[in-house]
Amino acid sequence: MRRRHRAGFSDSISSLDLASLGAEVERIDQPSPTAALEDCSTSLESIESRSVESIESAESEPTSSKASTSSDSENHQSSATSVHWRGFFRLLKKGPGIPFQTLPPLKPRLTRRKSKRVRDDMVPQLSSTLDAELCCFKSTWKNFSLSELHEATNNFSHEYLIGEGGYAEVYKGQLKSGKLVAIKRLTRGSSEEMTMDFLSELGIIVHVDHPNIAKLIGYGVEGGMHLVLQLSPHGSLASLLYGPKEKLSWGIRFKIAVGTAEGLSYLHEGCQRRIIHKDIKASNILLTEDFDAQISDFGLAKWLPDQWTHHTVSRVEGTFGYLPPEFFMHGIVDEKTDVYAFGVLLLELITGRQAVDSSQQSLVMQNH
Ligand SMILES: Nc1ncnc2c1ncn2[C@@H]1O[C@H](COP(=O)(O)OP(=O)(O)OP(=O)(O)O)[C@@H](O)[C@H]1O
Numbered sequence: 049m050r051r052r053h054r055a056g057f058s059d060s061i062s063s064l065d066l067a068s069l070g071a072e073v074e075r076i077d078q079p080s081p082t083a084a085l086e087d088c089s090t091s092l093e094s095i096e097s098r099s100v101e102s103i104e105s106a107e108s109e110p111t112s113s114k115a116s117t118s119s120d121s122e123n124h125q126s127s128a129t130s131v132h133w134r135g136f137f138r139l140l141k142k143g144p145g146i147p148f149q150t151l152p153p154l155k156p157r158l159t160r161r162k163s164k165r166v167r168d169d170m171v172p173q174l175s176s177t178l179d180a181e182l183c184c185f186k187s188t189w190k191n192f193s194l195s196e197l198h199e200a201t202n203n204f205s206h207e208y209l210i211g212e213g214g215y216a217e218v219y220k221g222q223l224k225s226g227k228l229v230a231i232k233r234l235t236r237g238s239s240e241e242m243t244m245d246f247l248s249e250l251g252i253i254v255h256v257d258h259p260n261i262a263k264l265i266g267y268g269v270e271g272g273m274h275l276v277l278q279l280s281p282h283g284s285l286a287s288l289l290y291g292p293k294e295k296l297s298w299g300i301r302f303k304i305a306v307g308t309a310e311g312l313s314y315l316h317e318g319c320q321r322r323i324i325h326k327d328i329k330a331s332n333i334l335l336t337e338d339f340d341a342q343i344s345d346f347g348l349a350k351w352l353p354d355q356w357t358h359h360t361v362s363r364v365e366g367t368f369g370y371l372p373p374e375f376f377m378h379g380i381v382d383e384k385t386d387v388y389a390f391g392v393l394l395l396e397l398i399t400g401r402q403a404v405d406s407s408q409q410s411l412v413m414q415n416h
Pocket residue numbers: 054210211212213214215216217218230232262277278279280281283284287327331332334344345347
């Protein structure tokens with residue numbers, strides 16, 4: 049199944065590019081909402097419709113098995129998790145009337161092993177933990193109707209467009225209460241990609257609550273997939289750093305660096321799940337009124353079980369200029385993936401130059 053690829057200086061990184069780097073990439077498992085959905089989405093591939101209904105209509109179809117490198121028990125777990133995610137999507141559609149259960153908090157985190165390699169017997173019972181995830185879904189989130197979103201954004205008019213990423217358009221909106229929000233509307237990619245992106249982002253955001261992480265207010269699944277986020281009045285770091293009139297003092301740059309580091313530290317070690325963002329970059333650092341950094345865009349994020357030293361992926365996803373060599377060469381994902389990207393971000397903050405410039409020169413290479 050094709051997954052989204054993000055690229056800084058060309059459209060995408062293909063598996064051929066990876067092969068040409070002599071990479072020997074092995075897929076061992078995908079312990080994230082995105083991963084759970086890969087199985088779900090595989091069974092959806094024949095469904096052409098882009099509507100949310102297409103997901104539901106697939107529920108009666110058998111769940112496909114995982115990639116050939118996965119063990120039978122992993123296949124079984126994946127089937128179970130994809131069923132959970134379908135249920136999750138059904139819940140989303142139902143909206144505010146859903147009686148959200150409260151479950152006991154998740155177990156405290158285990159101490160990470162320093163072993164070299166993950167073994168089959170370390171694979172956690174993902175399906176049972178997903179039960180807990182779904183029930184933690186915050187009841188305070190509002191399910192917005194399409195008409196509410198239209199009203200907030202003057203029918204998604206161009207003047208309200210405040211950002212565009214590779215997969216979404218982001219509009220400024222004003223709710224009936226007067227509150228200003230940012231409405232992220234997934235617009236690009238296949239319906240499977242959009243669904244995975246959407247659920248991945250929600251599945252991660254459900255765990256996080258930190259001043260340096262973007263805040264979700266609600267969602268909308270009518271007429272497309274929408275995330276309603278707290279508005280960051282200064283937009284993204286990229287818009288200020290590379291904008292026509294760069295106006296960031298050293299004090300603010302320092303504050304942004306520290307805030308981003310704190311947000312990352314929280315994702316890696318502070319919250320109940322070990323979360324790897326996988327796409328730390330200037331356009332994914334939003335700035336509050338007081339220039340506090342807020343990490344956003346969890347479309348590529350992954351959970352890592354505590355027992356695993358790292359995760360290995362078969363597809364290169366992320367943004368050119370921010371990807372560490374071990375990721376390119378071996379598909380290795382762990383906290384250091386984000387730390388490397390954070391290092392690139394620091395270089396950008398210090399030099400005011402982009403990770404990859406218009407002539408496709410990498411900032412890291414230039415500073416060697
Ligand atoms: N809460 C927000 N407040 C203000 N601006 C925002 C907010 N969320 C997103 N934006 C703007 O919209 C842009 C695109 O958002 P986002 O990165 O989430 O989209 P995407 O399609 O997932 O991007 P990518 O290409 O990284 O996948 C951001 O770089 C930022 O400028």
